[in-house]
Amino acid sequence: MTAAQGRTAAGGGATARAAGAGGPLLLGVRHHGPGSARAVRSALDAAGPQVLLIEGPPEADGLVALAAEADMRPPVALLAHIVDEPGRSAFWPLAEFSPEWVAIQWAVRRGVPVRFMDLPAAHALARGEGEGGEAPAGGTGGDAGDGPGDGQEGAAGRPDDAAGATGTTGDAVRVDPLAVLAEAAGYDDPERWWEDVVEHRAGGGDAFAPFEALGEAMGALRETYGSGGHDRDLLREAYMRLQLRAAQREFGAGQVAVVCGAWHVPALRQKTSVAADRALLKGLPKVKVDMTWVPWTHRRLSRHSGYGAGIDSPGWYGHLFSAPDRPVERWLTKVAGLLRDEDRLVSSAHVIEAVRLADTLAVMRGRPLAGLTETMDAVRAVMCEGSDVPLALVHDRLVVGDVLGEVPDAAPAVPLQRDLTRLQRRLRLKPEALEREVELDLRKDTDAARSRLLHRLRLLGVGWGEPVESRGSTGTFRESWRLRWEPELSVRVAEAGVWGTTVVGAATAKAEADAVGAGVLAEVTALAERCLLAELPEALPVVMRVLADRAALDADVGHLAQALPALVRSLRYGDVRGTDTGALGEVALGLAERVFVGLPPACVGLDVEAAEAMRGHVDAVHLAVGLLGEFAAGGGSGGSGGSGGSGGSGGPGGSGGPGGSGVPRGSGGLGDRADRVGRGRGWTRPRRAPWAQRLRVGQRVPPRRWAPVS
Known part of the structure; x- marks a missing residue:
């Protein structure tokens, strides 16, 4: 018998065992591989097991039924976090083309029980492997079919760096099995090899x-590389074997199907004793964890996001799974639609020529079907006229993609998350993975409520929105926000749940705690500004009390000058939002007085560095005082939606309008109070400078020149 015949005979016997004749059906897959997903579905249809075991945390067994809900739309992820420390968490992402998701869907539609068989998250998180972005046991090493690890991701998305072909961590060598197999087949690109041998493989034939x-x-690789540098996999595989034995006792050896990373298949076939496996697991630490489903994104499935089990092109893989027939034609039609939306001239003729070019390139390169490389080359040449700029847009929007999944309302969630979801729906502010900018007009009730929500979330550390400079308007009645929902924000919401059960309650409690714990005066004034923006009237008295106490004790002019601008801005924000800022204005006036009085001696004997810093403080105070003058002149309030750039007393002898510094005098306001303090110290008001006289009569004023104070 030849070697090839021997391998064929051995393969036939193994296939019989895989079909359930002599043991469980072990379906080794590549995480997030559409070819593996289609093969899993075919194998399950052929075998018809009575129970399905899937690589994943057993705490999620009770959440499987939610996968059948109509409003559950992948990509989604299982999120586990420690009850007392929500920041220590881990995700198990699943896309519509993930083999595990396909297997779950197959089982729930047929009433077949599903059990997760990996090491419990309670042990993994207790070992500290999910803290600070590190993955729990099993980690974010390579893909389960593509490296020694699983499809798990740490909370902060910082993975182990085993996504490459080989690497080192300490003395352990990490191996990417796909890279090894691709190199043995003569490929220098593992992804291209996988496409040729799996993704472009025609269906039919033996399902197993x-x-x-x-x-x-994988068996040959593990004989050579052992655990591949991931000794923690030995713990996981010991637990998997225990779960597999339990299922075999309950349902029978031939009625159990297992879907796991192909790297683990040799370990599950390994003959070990129950005692040996239990000995490996003895004494593992344990914590109490909560688990739920959360939305995920295609972008976070990408290897470039730092996800160790990630893939280079989740959008492309999703297309291959959803369009098995004529994938190239459908893909290039999609690309043409995107470019047309961006006002590029792309006709049907472009699509036809791009398809022809992609097919020709595949033939020239000896590939069974045009892959992503060929289609992108065709798009660059035919639709983009050789330019990489529109090609980058295609890569970002389609090859990677901005798809955001959805989870049903029945999924477990902390009360704060439920309140946030309710507010998002009421305000029609839907979370989206695609970055977008929204313009808010604070004179409209809905937009004002949206602004409050976004500011409150920022105060809680949930960075869903980022304020950006408003276009076309400098008034305080408009805001611009850049919104983008990331999966990690679900963890941030869970962490913020310790402050309260509603967004407003949690933000209020967090603001009060931050005020008490603030280290410097500027932090308190910035917090007061954020409280006004977030409209937290219950937190403002606490913040103001702390602000008054800190301001009274802080004698550093630099600190006072640093704190004043945020306080003055708060007066403007409070005005457009209809908030009573009388107490805030009094503190700001008192703070400004102390800056005026203390500034001359504070500017004496400064070196160059300190002088530059003081110059920045003086510039900021100069701008702030102009706005503060409006507040003082208006008796504590400005014009609705004013921009703060105009207004004042404006008379020839006044100083609040075009004729002076923007500080009103003669009305008992800030100017008079500063004069009284100065006279008490023996100072007199200096004569008006010539440039100020020219300003009164409308002449051009030369730019001010600053020099370090010596």
Whole structure:
């Protein structure tokens, strides 16, 4: 018998075992591989097991039924976090083309029980492997079919760096099995090899043969590389074997199907004793964890996001899974639609020529079907006229994609998350993975409520929105926000849940705690500004009390000058939002007085560095005082929606309008109070400078020149 015949005979026997004749059906897959997903569906249809075991945390067993809900739309992820420390968490992402998701859908539609068989998250998180962005046991090393690890991601998205072909961590060598197999086949690109041998493989034939071929290859690799540098996999695989034995006792060996990373298949076939596996797991630390489903994004499935089990092109893989027939034609039609939306001239003729070019390139390169490389080359040449600029847009929007999943309302969630979801729906502010800018007109009730929500979330550390400079308007009645929902924000919401059960309650409690714990005066004034923006009237008295106490004790002019601008801005924000800022104005006036009085001696004997810093403080105070003059002149309030750039007493002898510094005098306001303090110290008001006289009569004023104070 030849070697090839021997391998064929061995493969036939293995296929019989995979079909359930002599043991469980072991379906080794590549995480997030559409070819693996289609093969899993075919194998399950052929075998018809009575129970399905899937690589994942057992705490999620009770959440499987939610996968059948109509409003559950992948990509989604299982989120586990420690009850007392929500920041220590981990995700298990699933896309519509993930083999595990396809297997779950197959099982729930047929009433087949599903059980997760990986090491419990309670042990993984207790070992500290999910803290600070590190993945729990099993980690974010390579893909389960593509490296020694699983499809798990740490909370902060900082993975182990095993996504490359090889790397080192300490003395352990990490191996990417796909890279090794691709190199053995003469490929320098593992993704391209995988596409050729799996993704472009025609259906039909033996449903179990692909899994046996991949399992045999992984067995050879593990004989050579052992655990591949991931000794924690030994713990996980010991637990998997225990779960597999329990299922076999309950349902029978031939009625159990397992969907796991292909890297683990040789370990599950390994003959070990129950005692040996239990000995490995003895004494593992344990914590109490909560688990739920959360939305995920295609962008976070990308390897470039730092996800160790990620793929280079989640959008492309999703297309291959959803359009198995004529994928190239459908893909290029999609690309043409995107470019047309961006006002580029792309006709049907462009699509036809791009398809022809992609097919020709595939033939020239000896590929069974045009892959992503060929289609992108065709798009660059035909639709983009050789330019990489529109090609980058295609890569970002389609190859990677901005799809954001959805989870049903029945999914477990902290009360704060439920309140946030309610507010998002009421305000029609839908979370989206695609970055977008929204313009808010604070004179409209809905936009004002949206602004309050976004500011409150920022105060809680949930950075869904980022304020940006408003276009076309400098008034305080408009705001511009850049919105983008990231999966990690679900963890931030869970962390913020310790402050309260509603967004407004949690933001109020967090603001009060931040005020008490603030280290410097500028932090308190900035917090007062944020409280006004977020409209937290219950937190403002606490912040104001702390502000008054800190301001009274702080004698550093630099600190006072640093704190004043945020306080003055708060007066403007409070005005457009209809908030009573009388107490805030009094503190600001008192703060400004102390800056005026203390500024001359504070500017004496400064070196160059300190002089530059003081110059910045003086500039900021100069601008702030102009706005503060409006507040003082108006008796504590300005014009609705004013921009703060005009107004004042404006008379020839006044100083609040065009004739002076913007500080009103003669009305008992800030100017008179500063004069009284100065006279008490023996100072007199200096004569008006010539440039100020020219300003009164409308002449051009030369630019001010600053020099370091010596």
